[in-house]
Amino acid sequence: MPSREPTRRDVLTFGGLATVAALSGCSQRYRSADGSSDHLVLSLSEQEGSLRDRYVADLTETRPPWDEEAFDATLDGTTYTTRHHTPFRTRGEEEPTYAQRNGTYYRLDSQIVDEKTVEHPLLRLYNVEDEPEGAEVVSHSSLTQVDKRAVQIARFAARARDNSGGVPWGLVERDGYVYRSPDAIETSDLLDESGASYVEHRDTVYEVRITRELFHEAVYRADIDRVAESDSQMETILRAAVLDSRISRAELSENERGILQEAMWESYSEQHPYSEAYSGVLKKLDQWAYLDGNIERDGRIESGLQQRYLLYDDRYFSYTLRFLSEETT
Structure with a gap:
């Protein structure tokens, strides 16, 4: 399995633990609080379709x-800029987004090229214990669409204060x-000088x-x-960009095939030291950190619910590796 370039996640995570790991050595296997080894759980989930189905966006939908x-x-060669929101925002830092037009595929990205200082109207709501006499109280249902959304969001902050x-x-x-869109500002009634001072939402009156x-x-x-x-x-480009591992069924032993099959059905787990078959699967997944003697340091760097991607013959799978204590397995 060829090595891959370290990702930003790898560098950031390893940087915080590298010094400790170096000082600790590699002789201690992981132990839970009661002294028993944790289980390393492998779970696989098949991903239907091609990588293009996942990563090539239909921008119209x-x-x-x-x-x-x-x-x-x-x-068309025109410079297009946005503020506050990012064009072509991706699912995650390491997940690229692509689009297709007339048989040609394009990678979508954005760059920060400037900064603007701008003024925006901001709506805050405050709880009112007693409904004010003579003051106009408007119901949430009677507001314009943009004000309905603004009140719904500002209400979260008002509710959380106490x-x-x-x-x-x-x-x-x-x-x-924050009202940012010119259209939103223009269609808002609450922003008008004669706008209501109080609004009712879900049987609660708020000051505007x-x-x-x-x-x-x-x-x-x-x-x-x-x-x-x-x-x-x-598809070739996407495989190079997102796949963590590639395994051929022909290169697996019978026991290794059984482990992957069980991980597909539900999950598969073992305690350290792992069997020859489980160790073989981890090696073929290129997850060597879990085989190091100091799993508490090195394996934990990689552990969690982070999804990785595997090509198993011609089928795509997402998979996770995580530690669970004996009591929860």
């Missing part, structure tokens, strides 16, 4: 509208909702407070690169 606009403009629980940061900003605040926003430029002229070439 699955992406925000500005992605299709960005693609069309950039393909209670435990999470807030969907990213939707909630600066303890409220509007401020106008400065935001420093990155300017993103949409970039596209031609990468393939055929389906097969695109």
Whole structure:
């Protein structure tokens, strides 16, 4: 199995533990709190279709509208920029996104090329214990569509101020909702000087407070690169980009095949030291960290619910490796 270049995740994670691992040596196998070895659990899930089905986006259906606009403009040689949101945002740091047009495949990306300081209206809501006499209270259902969304999001922050629980940061900003779109600002009733001072949502009355605040926003430029002229070439590129392992059934022993089959049905686990067959599977998956004597350090670097991708003959699988204590297996 050829080695792959270290990813940013590998570098960041290993950097924090490298010094400790070097000082600790490689003689201690992992032990749980009660002294028993944890189980290393392998789980496989078949992925239907090709990698193109997963990574080549249909911008007309699955992406925000500005992605299709960005693609069309950039393909025509026009510079397309956005603020606050990223063109062609991907599923994850290491998962590229591609698009296809007239038989040609393009990799979608973006770069920060500037910063703008802009002013946006911001809606914050505050709980009201007693409904104010004589004040106009509007119901959530009577609001414009953009104000309905703003109230729903700002309400998360208002509700969390006096209670435990999470807030969907990213939707909630600066303890409220930011109106960024010119269309949203124009169609909002709450932002108008004569807008309501109180709003009712789910039997709770909130005070409406509007401020106008400065935001420093990155300017993103949409970039596209031609990468393939055929389906097969695109599939080859994606295999090189996303696959962690490739295994041929013919190269496996009968016991190794049985382990993979069981991992496909539900999961397969063993305690360290692993059997010859399980060790063989881990080697073929190129997961050598789990075979090191110091699993507590080296194996734990790789452990978790992070998905990896395997080509098993001509079938794609996602798989995870994780440690579970004896009590939970």
